[in-house]
Amino acid sequence: MTAQTLETRVEHPDRLVDRKLVLYFFLAALVYLFISMLGGMLMALQLIRHNPFSGFEIFSPGRWRMIHTNAIAYGFLANGLIGSMFWAVPRLTLRPVLSSHLSWFIFIAWQAVVLSTAGGILFGQAQGLEWGETPTWIDPIALLGLALVAINFLPPIMRAPGPLYVTLWYFMAALVWTFLTYAMGNFMPEYFVSGSSAGAVGGLFIHDLVGLFVTPIGWGLMYYFVPILLKKPIWSHGLSLVGFWGLAFFYPLQGIHHFLYTPIPMFLQYGxxxxxxxxxxxxxTVIINFFGTLRGSGSAFISNLPIRWFYTGMIFYFLTCLQCAFQTTLTFQAII
Structure with missing residues (x-):
């Protein structure tokens, strides 16, 4: 790539990013967020023994509870994160995604998958797996959609000039991990394993969907946006890679902590x-890196709204993981 070509690409970001597509992904995410909150409210009404739709099976609380979780996972989060990747990947790689037509097909097809999942759940076709309630006939289609997302994003990442920034490490890993996680959680318990083995796989799926899909893309977006917002480089690139490889090594192993003191072998529970x-x-390590980046620019936490959102979310994520680290120990389990 010549310097002139590089300069041209940087000067014309609209040639790299389809802003309309990104906007549509974000709007879809907001719609599903509202639907999810509506489903959660209908479910929560049962806690005060009030069901405004008593007698209507399609509006039964159990089904809307599944609408609540699936609309968040595959509607709100997936649309928001994929839309953000359509913004960040071309700018980081200085190349457009593989195909604009494929990008729009992915957007339309993914909305069809999410809406079909909702319809299948409401009409009693859900699978009996937390966060894996998608009807069996949708699973192959959803998996194909995830493969198309990877096919669209990986070529510009693989052809990016120079060493890859840590954001692209996270994105590449998420594209592979999400495909494998979805296949594991939606096919293995349904067709290949049963009993406590299915429970173990289900625990891995519940956690890996968060830790190997939401977390790597979320951290990747922070590593992209925070230096831009603060107008300074990330504090330590080496520490960012420690966080990446630590996530890759440890996160896939922890899902079984949902099933402590069960027939699942104890060595897996200890692991x-x-x-x-x-x-x-x-x-x-990620927290230290971002606060190291914020050092000397603390006023941005007050004056910069996106920075406040990023850092507040990061702090709560840390506290949630801290609670989990204590609560998952067998000592805590014996108490609670």
Whole structure:
């Protein structure tokens, strides 16, 4: 790539990013967020023994509870994160995604998958797995959609000039991990394993969907936006890679901590406890890196709204992982 070509690409970001597509992903995410909150409210009404739709099976609380979780995972989060990647990847790689037509097909097809999932759940076709309630006939379609997302993003990342920035490490990993996690959680318990083995796989799926899909893309976006907002480089690129490899090594192992003191072999439970504590240390490295970046620019936490959102979310994520690290120990489990 010549300097002139590089300069041209930087001067014309609209040639790299389809702003309309990004906007549509964000609007879809907001719609699903509202639907999810509506489903959560309908479910919560049961806690005060009030069901405004009593007698209507399609509006039963159990089904709307599944609408609540699936609309968040695959509607709100997936649309928001994929839309953000359509913004960040071309700017980091200085190349557009593989295909504009494929990008729009992915957007339309993914909304069809989410809406079909909702319809299947409401009409009683849900699978009996937390966060894996998508009807069996949708699973292959959703998996194909995830493959298309990876196919669209990986070529510009692989052809990016120079060393890859840590954001692209996280994005590449998320594209692979999400595909494998979805396949594991929606196919193995349904067709290949049963009993406590299915429970173990279900625990891994519940956690890996958060830790290997939401977390890497979320951290990647922070590593992209925070230096831009603060107008300074990340404090330590080396520490950012420690966080990445720590997440890659420890997070996939901890899902079984949902099933402590069960028939699942104890060595797997011990491994889950250790890896859960280790993940808290990994998260601490990310926290240190971002606060090191903020050092000398503390006023941005007051004056810059996106920085406040990023850092507030990061702090709460750290506290959640800290709670999890304590609560997953067998000592805590004996108490609670």
């Amino acid at each position: 889950a406890v250790i890896s859960t504590i280790a993940v808290e240390l990994v998260v601490a």
